Amino acid sequence: MSSPGTPETLDTADGPGGPADFEADRTTRPVWPQRLVWGGFGGLVVLGSVLLGPGSPREPGPGFWPLAAGALILVAAFAIRPPVGDEPSEEVFSHNPRRLVTALVSMAVFTALFAVAGLVLPVFALQLLWLRVLAGMRWWTALLLSAAVTAFLTAGLVYGLNIPLPPDPIIALLKGTS
Amino acid sequence: MNHLDSVLHGFQVALQPGNLVFVALGVLIGTFIGVLPGLGPTATIALLLPLTYVLDPAPAIILLAGIYYGSVYGGTITSVLLRIPGEASSVVTTFDGYPMAQKGRAGPALGIAAVGSFVGGITATVFLVVLAPLLAGVALNFGPPEYTLVALTGVLLVAWMGNVSVGRALVAAGLGLFLATVGLDSVSGEPRFTLGSTDLLAGLSFIPIAMGLFGLGEVLYSIDKSPTGTKIKHKIGRIWPSRADFRQSGGALARGTLLGSVLGLLPGGGSVVSSMTAYVVEKRRAKDPSRFGKGAIEGVAGPEAASNAGSTTAFVPLLTLGIPPNVVLALLYGALLIQGITPGPSLMVNQPDVFWGVIASMFVGNVLLLVFNTALIGAWVQVLRVPITILSTVALVVMLIGVYTVQNRVSDIVVMLVFGLLGYALRKFGYEVGPLVLAFILGGILEVSLRQSLLISGGDFSIFVTRPVSLGILAVVAVVVLVAFGRRWALSRRGIAPAQEERAPEDAERS
Numbered sequence: 001m002s003s004p005g006t007p008e009t010l011d012t013a014d015g016p017g018g019p020a021d022f023e024a025d026r027t028t029r030p031v032w033p034q035r036l037v038w039g040g041f042g043g044l045v046v047l048g049s050v051l052l053g054p055g056s057p058r059e060p061g062p063g064f065w066p067l068a069a070g071a072l073i074l075v076a077a078f079a080i081r082p083p084v085g086d087e088p089s090e091e092v093f094s095h096n097p098r099r100l101v102t103a104l105v106s107m108a109v110f111t112a113l114f115a116v117a118g119l120v121l122p123v124f125a126l127q128l129l130w131l132r133v134l135a136g137m138r139w140w141t142a143l144l145l146s147a148a149v150t151a152f153l154t155a156g157l158v159y160g161l162n163i164p165l166p167p168d169p170i171i172a173l174l175k176g177t178s
Numbered sequence: 179m180n181h182l183d184s185v186l187h188g189f190q191v192a193l194q195p196g197n198l199v200f201v202a203l204g205v206l207i208g209t210f211i212g213v214l215p216g217l218g219p220t221a222t223i224a225l226l227l228p229l230t231y232v233l234d235p236a237p238a239i240i241l242l243a244g245i246y247y248g249s250v251y252g253g254t255i256t257s258v259l260l261r262i263p264g265e266a267s268s269v270v271t272t273f274d275g276y277p278m279a280q281k282g283r284a285g286p287a288l289g290i291a292a293v294g295s296f297v298g299g300i301t302a303t304v305f306l307v308v309l310a311p312l313l314a315g316v317a318l319n320f321g322p323p324e325y326t327l328v329a330l331t332g333v334l335l336v337a338w339m340g341n342v343s344v345g346r347a348l349v350a351a352g353l354g355l356f357l358a359t360v361g362l363d364s365v366s367g368e369p370r371f372t373l374g375s376t377d378l379l380a381g382l383s384f385i386p387i388a389m390g391l392f393g394l395g396e397v398l399y400s401i402d403k404s405p406t407g408t409k410i411k412h413k414i415g416r417i418w419p420s421r422a423d424f425r426q427s428g429g430a431l432a433r434g435t436l437l438g439s440v441l442g443l444l445p446g447g448g449s450v451v452s453s454m455t456a457y458v459v460e461k462r463r464a465k466d467p468s469r470f471g472k473g474a475i476e477g478v479a480g481p482e483a484a485s486n487a488g489s490t491t492a493f494v495p496l497l498t499l500g501i502p503p504n505v506v507l508a509l510l511y512g513a514l515l516i517q518g519i520t521p522g523p524s525l526m527v528n529q530p531d532v533f534w535g536v537i538a539s540m541f542v543g544n545v546l547l548l549v550f551n552t553a554l555i556g557a558w559v560q561v562l563r564v565p566i567t568i569l570s571t572v573a574l575v576v577m578l579i580g581v582y583t584v585q586n587r588v589s590d591i592v593v594m595l596v597f598g599l600l601g602y603a604l605r606k607f608g609y610e611v612g613p614l615v616l617a618f619i620l621g622g623i624l625e626v627s628l629r630q631s632l633l634i635s636g637g638d639f640s641i642f643v644t645r646p647v648s649l650g651i652l653a654v655v656a657v658v659v660l661v662a663f664g665r666r667w668a669l670s671r672r673g674i675a676p677a678q679e680e681r682a683p684e685d686a687e688r689s
Contacts, residue, residue, distance in 0.1 A: 029607070034607065038349050045356050048371060057639065058637030059633075060365075062365070063370075065621075065624075065628065066356060066371070069355035070352075072348060072352035073349055073352035076349045079344060079345030080346055080349065081343055081345060083608045088605075088610070090606065091605070091606045093603075094606075096402065099402060100398065100402060103398060104595075107578070108595065110578060111591045111592060114582070114588065123579070126575060127575060130571040130574065131571050134567055135567035135568050135571055136567070149572055149575060153579060157583070
């Protein structure tokens with residue numbers, strides 16, 4: 001805690017997300033693919049709305065409002081321009097695609113496992129993978145933190161809030177209902 | 179219940195021990211999140227939405243509101259110490275807060291920011307107490323045409339006043355409006371864009387979309403960054419500003435509070451627009467504008483007061499009209515819907531505990547913020563040492579399980595993953611997801627009120643300009659748009675881009 005008159009001195013430099021970091025991320029992409037994608041999407045929504053039946057202003061049909069949304073996307077697509085001034089710039093899609101793919105695949109596997117194996121094992125495995133591989137923690141620290149978070153979540157959700165979860169063999173073992 | 183009784187009733191609710199804990203927890207979590215330049219208030223509120231499902235309405239909204247205004251201050255700490263705004267409204271604080279830190283005056287910069295937030299927050303809460311019932315009274319006369327106009331204005335102004343170009347913002351808003359139409363048509367009962375899936379007949383749920391776009395999108399964004407913690411090189415020193423500091427910044431505090439209180443009421447307003455405007459006003463009024471960008475304390479005090487005032491009065495349109503004026507409050511709107519409460523003019527009468535309890539909790543929360551942010555500054559600095567990837571990992575698991583617990587559906591996790599990837603991609607391509615989420619929330623209101631308006635008028639669009647209240651709304655919108663266009667025109671004649679004018683003076687001089 002810092003009270004008045006107590007200097008708080010730490011050491012060095014700018015952190016992640018600092019100005020240099022942002023500069024390195026910037027990239028410039030041609031605008032026409034985005035116009036094409038959004039324009040095409042807007043066109044599909046318009047087409048879908050027409051098929052649904054837009055009706056008339058006197059009697060709006062189910063496609064009336066989606067038609068407006070699709071038209072907005074279609075028109076706005078052609079107003080897309082490259083960022084200027086202080087507008088958020090476009091960024092490189094990923095500095096390290098392996099990290100991104102690891103993250104996405106691990107979440108997909110988690111979702112599949114969660115449905116069949118419940119809470120404990122999938123949460124523990126996902127935490128461990130992320131803390132060790134993506135956060136770069138040491139094995140022991142990652143193991144301990146993963147175990148702590150899993151225990152906290154299990155206690156809170158199962159025993160504290162009584163939330164119904166998919167069948168979990170470990171929780172069943174703990175409750176003696178297996 | 180008369181007005182004073184209502185306010186006292188609100189304090190009875192807010193001062194219940196359980197609710198006091200939620201206020202304190204809200205401002206602590208908010209400040210914590212604001213300090214970390216990773217997860218913002220929107221992501222945090224999105225992350226905690228499922229939690230509100232198991233709480234009563236009043237504590238749930240008190241907690242989320244505390245996170246909102248707590249985060250507005252928390253972002254200041256990194257703005258001053260690292261020149262990294264913890265969230266959007268703190269960008270302006272970097273202009274003079276960081277130079278103050280470079281001159282060894284980080285303490286007074288943080289101190290005046292805390293005082294400014296307190297003054298702005300408390301004054302704006304008084305505004306809220308006075309204005310909300312008045313506006314709720316007016317809103318009782320609103321019919322479908324008025325709601326159509328207010329909701330449409332909200333979507334368009336948020337798209338227009340955002341950080342990205344209008345084209346990109348409108349594409350995002352259009353996508354939000356479209357997603358809101360997925361499911362059964364409320365009038366004809368016909369399925370729309372469900373692709374044959376029975377899961378989609380009930381429409382897309384707000385929580386997985388919000389958690390995906392904001393929470394998961396942010397987590398994916400952060401793991402693409404360096405996993406290291408942050409180190410600070412400036413001394414903080416004495417926190418409480420000197421008498422001279424107070425004398426110098428007194429006017430800025432008052433002006434910032436007033437500006438923020440007014441701008442927060444507008445759709446698209448809130449803390450970001452308020453803080454930017456307050457900075458420009460202070461710079462223009464200064465006898466020596468060259469001090470700005472070099473550590474002028476008014477450049478911290480005014481925007482901080484405006485930012486907190488704006489974030490507080492932004493609750494007025496949400497609580498009285500049922501129209502969220504910005505993205506964070508759109509999430510709060512979603513939280514109210516989860517609780518089975520529809521925000522709007524009748525909220526004050528039907529849910530006095532929520533309406534007045536939340537308002538009273540803001541008084542308590544602002545006092546707690548002042549205490550926490552002057553006494554605990556050292557602890558907040560330590561928080562910066564936690565690598566964002568560790569926090570993201572814990573947040574990820576909370577989100578994955580949290581989104582499931584709302585309706586006990588694994589498919590909600592899948593929807594969240596899809597929208598998480600979409601949120602990440604949109605950000606990498608220079609889009610904002612704010613207009614998308616706001617349009618998704620307002621899309622339902624817009625469609626129903628537009629169709630009702632057209633049915634009432636027999637398909638005649640002049641209904642939107644012939645009713646006095648709707649005409650009044652259009653007049654207000656026209657004035658706002660004209661003022662903004664006039665400002666752009668004036669700046670372009672002077673050869674200055676609007677965004678450039680709001681940057682630190684030395685930057686503007688350089689360019």
